[in-house]
Structure formats: C-alpha cells, structure tokens
Amino acid sequence: MSDQPFVPGRKSANNNAILKAAFIEIEQSFLELSRSTSIPVQQVINWFLKSQGRTTVSTNFWNIYARSYFKNHTEQELAHVGYKVPADGGSLGMSIQTKCYNLFKEAFPDTYKDILSVHDEVKMLSASPQTVSQRAQEFQKYYQRMFSIVSILPSRLTACCALTVFVIG
Numbered sequence: 001m002s003d004q005p006f007v008p009g010r011k012s013a014n015n016n017a018i019l020k021a022a023f024i025e026i027e028q029s030f031l032e033l034s035r036s037t038s039i040p041v042q043q044v045i046n047w048f049l050k051s052q053g054r055t056t057v058s059t060n061f062w063n064i065y066a067r068s069y070f071k072n073h074t075e076q077e078l079a080h081v082g083y084k085v086p087a088d089g090g091s092l093g094m095s096i097q098t099k100c101y102n103l104f105k106e107a108f109p110d111t112y113k114d115i116l117s118v119h120d121e122v123k124m125l126s127a128s129p130q131t132v133s134q135r136a137q138e139f140q141k142y143y144q145r146m147f148s149i150v151s152i153l154p155s156r157l158t159a160c161c162a163l164t165v166f167v168i169g
Contacts, residue, residue, distance in 0.1 A: 042113065064116045065101050068123055077104065118146070 011019070030048075034041040046058075070077055074085055077100040078092075086092070105112045121142065 040113070059113070059117065061113055061116050062101060064120045065104065066097055069104075069116055069119050070097055070100060072119075072123075080104075080107075118142070 030041050030044050033039070033044050037044070042059075074092075078084060078096070080103045081096065081099045083092075083096060108115055
C-alpha cells in the first residue's frame with residue numbers, strides 16, 4: 001500500500017487517459033483470470049482485494065431481486081411459474097418469489113448477477129437528482145461497464161440479448 005496522501009482536486013486529462021488505459025488492462029486481467037480458473041470475475045476481484053488487506057462488500061442478489069427486480073417485473077416473473085398477480089392486490093408468498101428467483105437464476109446462470117446489478121444501479125441512478133455533467137459521467141461509466149460485460153459474452157447471445165432488452169426496455 002502507498003503511504004502517499006490523496007491528491008486533491010480534479011485529475012488532469014493526461015492522468016485520466018493513463019488511468020483509463022490501466023483500468024482496461026486491469027479489467028482484462030481479471031476477465032482472463034476468471035476465464036482460466038472458471039471463477040466468477042466478482043469472486044476473483046473480492047479474493048484479490050482480500051489478499052491485499054482490503055475489505056469487500058458482498059452483494060446480496062436475493063435482496064436486489066426480491067425488493068427491486070421482482071417488484072418491477074412481477075407479471076413477467078410470475079408467468080414463469082404459472083401464476084398471475086392477485087386481483088385483490090394481496091401479497092405473494094415468499095415461496096413463490098423464491099421459485100421465481102430460482103428460475104431467473106436458471107434462465108441466466110452466467111449473467112443473472114450482472115442483470116440484477118445493472119437493474120439496481122439504474123434504479124439508484126434514476127432516483128437520485130444529478131446535474132447534466134454527473135449524468136453524463138455516470139452514463140459513460142455504465143456504458144463502459146455494459147461494453148465490458150457484453151465483450152466477455154460473445155458466445156452467449158441469449159444473455160446479451162436479455163441484457164440489451166433489459167437496459168433499453
């Protein structure tokens with residue numbers, strides 16, 4: 001770890017370019033490690049951070065699914081298990097949501113975490129007030145993230161299409 005203090009202020013255009021190129025190389029390294037070990041990228045990153053004495057925050061994908069994704073796609077998700085939204089607006093049982101979640105994971109075994117993460121991020125971004133500049137920066141960040149996700153899935157057309165439909169639709 002570096003003993004250097006944080007650098008205040010904005011990064012120069014030159015530093016931004018250097019960092020961007022380095023981050024692409026780092027990401028490619030993580031992707032290659034993931035491919036060669038058959039370990040999910042997020043797990044590789046978490047193990048790397050842990051090996052360097054840094055803490056990691058684990059994402060609870062069930063919570064994202066149940067509290068956000070399922071809520072926004074209730075009809076679609078219930079259709080997968082042969083149920084309909086109760087006409088009286090009553091609540092659904094936890095076992096039905098669990099069935100839906102398990103089918104969701106089966107339908108997108110390699111990408112369900114990415115789909116849920118992006119859904120959660122889009123929801124957070126759309127809820128928070130931002131300036132035009134902040135929105136442009138966030139858009140660029142998520143555009144690059146989507147590009148990296150899609151670039152590692154060339155043989156998984158179904159997952160790519162689902163992610164595209166989710167982001168656009």
